[in-house]
Amino acid sequence: MSDQSFHPPLRTLMGPGPSDVPPRVLEALGRPTIGHLDPAFVDLMDEIKGLLQYAYQTESALTMPISAPGSAGMEACFVNLVEPGDKVIVCQNGVFGGRMKENVERCGGEAVMVMDDWGKPVDPGKVDDALKAHPDASILAFVHAETSTGARSDAKTLAELARKHDCLSIVDAVTSLAGSELRVDDWGIDAIYSGTQKCLSCVPGISPVSFGERAQQRIANRSQRVQSWFLDMNLIMAYWGGSAKRAYHHTAPVNAMYALHESLLMLKEEGLENAWARHQHNHLALRAGLEAMGLNFIVDEASRLPQLNAVTIPAGADDAAVRTRLLQEHHLEIGAGLGDLAGKVWRIGLMGYASRVENITLCLGALDAVLSDMGADIKPGVALPAAEKVLAGA
Amino acid sequence: MSDQSFHPPLRTLMGPGPSDVPPRVLEALGRPTIGHLDPAFVDLMDEIKGLLQYAYQTESALTMPISAPGSAGMEACFVNLVEPGDKVIVCQNGVFGGRMKENVERCGGEAVMVMDDWGKPVDPGKVDDALKAHPDASILAFVHAETSTGARSDAKTLAELARKHDCLSIVDAVTSLAGSELRVDDWGIDAIYSGTQKCLSCVPGISPVSFGERAQQRIANRSQRVQSWFLDMNLIMAYWGGSAKRAYHHTAPVNAMYALHESLLMLKEEGLENAWARHQHNHLALRAGLEAMGLNFIVDEASRLPQLNAVTIPAGADDAAVRTRLLQEHHLEIGAGLGDLAGKVWRIGLMGYASRVENITLCLGALDAVLSDMGADIKPGVALPAAEKVLAGA
Numbered sequence: 001m002s003d004q005s006f007h008p009p010l011r012t013l014m015g016p017g018p019s020d021v022p023p024r025v026l027e028a029l030g031r032p033t034i035g036h037l038d039p040a041f042v043d044l045m046d047e048i049k050g051l052l053q054y055a056y057q058t059e060s061a062l063t064m065p066i067s068a069p070g071s072a073g074m075e076a077c078f079v080n081l082v083e084p085g086d087k088v089i090v091c092q093n094g095v096f097g098g099r100m101k102e103n104v105e106r107c108g109g110e111a112v113m114v115m116d117d118w119g120k121p122v123d124p125g126k127v128d129d130a131l132k133a134h135p136d137a138s139i140l141a142f143v144h145a146e147t148s149t150g151a152r153s154d155a156k157t158l159a160e161l162a163r164k165h166d167c168l169s170i171v172d173a174v175t176s177l178a179g180s181e182l183r184v185d186d187w188g189i190d191a192i193y194s195g196t197q198k199c200l201s202c203v204p205g206i207s208p209v210s211f212g213e214r215a216q217q218r219i220a221n222r223s224q225r226v227q228s229w230f231l232d233m234n235l236i237m238a239y240w241g242g243s244a245k246r247a248y249h250h251t252a253p254v255n256a257m258y259a260l261h262e263s264l265l266m267l268k269e270e271g272l273e274n275a276w277a278r279h280q281h282n283h284l285a286l287r288a289g290l291e292a293m294g295l296n297f298i299v300d301e302a303s304r305l306p307q308l309n310a311v312t313i314p315a316g317a318d319d320a321a322v323r324t325r326l327l328q329e330h331h332l333e334i335g336a337g338l339g340d341l342a343g344k345v346w347r348i349g350l351m352g353y354a355s356r357v358e359n360i361t362l363c364l365g366a367l368d369a370v371l372s373d374m375g376a377d378i379k380p381g382v383a384l385p386a387a388e389k390v391l392a393g394a
Numbered sequence: 395m396s397d398q399s400f401h402p403p404l405r406t407l408m409g410p411g412p413s414d415v416p417p418r419v420l421e422a423l424g425r426p427t428i429g430h431l432d433p434a435f436v437d438l439m440d441e442i443k444g445l446l447q448y449a450y451q452t453e454s455a456l457t458m459p460i461s462a463p464g465s466a467g468m469e470a471c472f473v474n475l476v477e478p479g480d481k482v483i484v485c486q487n488g489v490f491g492g493r494m495k496e497n498v499e500r501c502g503g504e505a506v507m508v509m510d511d512w513g514k515p516v517d518p519g520k521v522d523d524a525l526k527a528h529p530d531a532s533i534l535a536f537v538h539a540e541t542s543t544g545a546r547s548d549a550k551t552l553a554e555l556a557r558k559h560d561c562l563s564i565v566d567a568v569t570s571l572a573g574s575e576l577r578v579d580d581w582g583i584d585a586i587y588s589g590t591q592k593c594l595s596c597v598p599g600i601s602p603v604s605f606g607e608r609a610q611q612r613i614a615n616r617s618q619r620v621q622s623w624f625l626d627m628n629l630i631m632a633y634w635g636g637s638a639k640r641a642y643h644h645t646a647p648v649n650a651m652y653a654l655h656e657s658l659l660m661l662k663e664e665g666l667e668n669a670w671a672r673h674q675h676n677h678l679a680l681r682a683g684l685e686a687m688g689l690n691f692i693v694d695e696a697s698r699l700p701q702l703n704a705v706t707i708p709a710g711a712d713d714a715a716v717r718t719r720l721l722q723e724h725h726l727e728i729g730a731g732l733g734d735l736a737g738k739v740w741r742i743g744l745m746g747y748a749s750r751v752e753n754i755t756l757c758l759g760a761l762d763a764v765l766s767d768m769g770a771d772i773k774p775g776v777a778l779p780a781a782e783k784v785l786a787g788a
Contacts, residue, residue, distance in 0.1 A: 003662065005418075006438050006655050008428045018648060021427040024399075029649060030424025033415040033597055034402045035727045044400050067599060068462035071644040072624045102623050197645055203427055205461060205599065205647025227621050228473075229496050230466045248732070250465040251591055253599025254412060255423060256650065261400050268397065333429045338642070 015335035018197035019351035028262035051264035058184035063210040070195030073207025084108030094146035131165040145176035150310035179307035201352030202263035292386035317376035330366040409729035412591035413745035422656035445658035452578035457604040464589030467601025478502030488540035516547040525559040539570035544704035573701035595746030596657035686780035711770035724760035
């Protein structure tokens with residue numbers, strides 16, 4: 001057990017999250033703590049709610065950060081909306097659909113799985129079939145942006161299918177929020193959760209959620225209490241709600257809220273559409289470099305997430321050794337494959353503040369250097385010029 | 395919705411938590427984010443576990459921070475240890491025993507309540523009676539330090555009673571950890587949780603927990619899955635556990651862990667017994683001042699928590715108006731009464747870094763000034779000299 005303060009190594013974070021946190025957000029994070037019932041903090045909570053409504057493109061008043069990571073945000077959606085015996089159609093095309101199934105079952109619900117291959121988007125045709133085959137289903141749950149593969153599913157179409165069949169939709173937007181087009185109200189999404197550590201470029205640990213009117217009604221009309229006290233939206237609403245008097249529920253992570261506010265402010269300053277466009281533009285540059293080098297994307301272009309680039313590991317490259325060298329020599333973190341893709345792919349994030357030109361240059365340069373040195377089967381020396389062409393708008 | 399960065403007002407935090415966070419901890423909090431699977435972060439996790447073992451005085455390997463506030467730490471204890479149909483003896487002498495009851499019931503358990511008046515410690519005689527009357531009970535749950543009243547219960551005796559009756563003990567140490575004597579292994583406590591924002595003087599948002607061997611066995615031998623995926627210790631262990639390979643569970647709140655590490659390091663530098671003694675010494679000084687002024691403690695001396703001083707509001711003082719003036723004029727936060735004590739008491743915290751001489755002086759000086767100005771029924775001008783006598787060791 002050391003008796004020294006911890007000084008983290010400086011990293012460039014291009015894995016699946018956490019992503020690089022900008023100095024502005026870190027500075028906000030470290031400001032002096034105030035009480036969670038201080039009038040100044042209550043004002044801050046209102047501002048955060050408004051900024052989250054902007055980020056999600058929703059007018060729902062039940063839009064707020066859960067005081068815990070994205071997986072608690074996921075659980076908040078399921079424990080509030082699923083009651084024992086409920087049937088839920090769960091789409092799985094990667095790791096996180098599997099976690100949704102776990103959540104449904106732990107709530108006493110029945111999960112009907114719609115399976116798609118890892119790397120493919122959720123197939124709306126299969127979902128329609130499942131909804132027709134199970135007219136008693138009450139919820140459709142799917143992942144908008146699969147962090148394990150980099151595939152984007154068509155959230156608009158899937159949410160429409162849910163409505164057509166009188167189901168609520170629960171949407172995982174952990175990796176999509178602020179990185180890809182997402183319009184909660186226009187698309188008719190009923191419940192959605194995300195994380196702070198991806199395209200919002202905030203520190204990890206908080207999960208913004210939003211519940212639309214139909215979801216709120218479902219919660220209000222539950223026949224049983226929510227099984228989690230900590231995640232019971234009826235109680236959380238009394239603290240985060242719009243009334244003048246805030247009821248104490250739990251002690252909010254005050255400093256993390258400073259950071260979230262600052263990161264949301266940066267998003268608003270840039271403009272949501274501009275942020276989406278930046279992610280796409282930088283993705284095209286990175287893609288040009290990776291493909292020139294000979295690395296292949298595992299997701300088809302039409303459903304590829306700009307903020308998460310999953311590419312196959314070339315022959316002659318030792319997965320772990322490459323990532324270790326990138327980390328130790330270049331202080332660059334990229335992500336390993338998860339589950340079935342472990343050892344087969346790398347996941348390169350261009351999320352939020354990490355989606356910037358110098359990161360593309362560092363990543364392509366470092367990969368080129370390490371893979372060439374290792375004698376891997378790549379085309380050396382061509383990645384950076386290829387990316388530069390895209391960046392220059394050629 | 396503002397478009398300005400949030401700059402918190404500077405406060406002195408002498409409520410029931412969060413308490414003042416020292417600059418060292420805020421500085422650690424704001425250091426650059428690294429990945430939650432970075433080897434440097436994994437080393438940090440090991441150090442935090444070791445430091446938490448020291449703080450709790452336990453050798454249990456299942457000692458770690460839950461990535462959410464204290465109420466999630468409470469829930470982690472209950473969802474992992476209570477199965478549907480289990481009978482749990484729950485002691486209530488304030489707000490938080492009531493929350494324990496909620497937790498038991500939401501896990502499908504049956505809560506047998508042992509009630510004591512607010513402000514009194516839990517009565518071991520009543521607990522013994524309840525354990526005898528319910529030989530089928532499997533758990534005894536109680537609050538060591540009631541944050542709503544400032545009463546300390548005899549955790550050692552209560553944990554012994556639990557063992558005698560073959561029950562596990564679940565102990566709420568949110569306000570006691572690092573402020574009052576607490577020896578998890580010596581006292582035979584089976585499961586315990588706390589918060590970072592009280593006597594650890596860290597930012598709010600994290601809940602250190604520890605499960606002893608008997609509790610671990612109970613978790614391993616469950617007949618049903620834990621109802622919460624996020625709080626399932628079987629899964630959390632695989633991430634925080636001692637094995638070389640850490641299994642991804644959720645993205646840890648990396649920066650909050652920097653801060654927790656720093657605050658635990660400060661505790662170790664001071665020494666746990668020294669920290670307990672400092673809390674007691676400063677409490678005696680504050681007490682001398684408050685009593686000289688004419689304010690009365692609601693808890694008997696024998697069970698009074700040094701870190702949370704609940705005193706009656708004097709005649710002629712408007713509760714809310716006093717707290718508002720303290721906050722606006724003196725930038726001092728003290729706590730209101732909760733539940734049945736709302737409007738009747740103030741809760742003055744001397745927790746962790748907030749337990750220092752200048753805070754005592756500020757608090758007594760500001761109270762004296764505001765209450766005198768308001769014409770409240772106090773003895774003016776005597777509080778500070780009375781406190782000074784104790785501080786000077788007279």
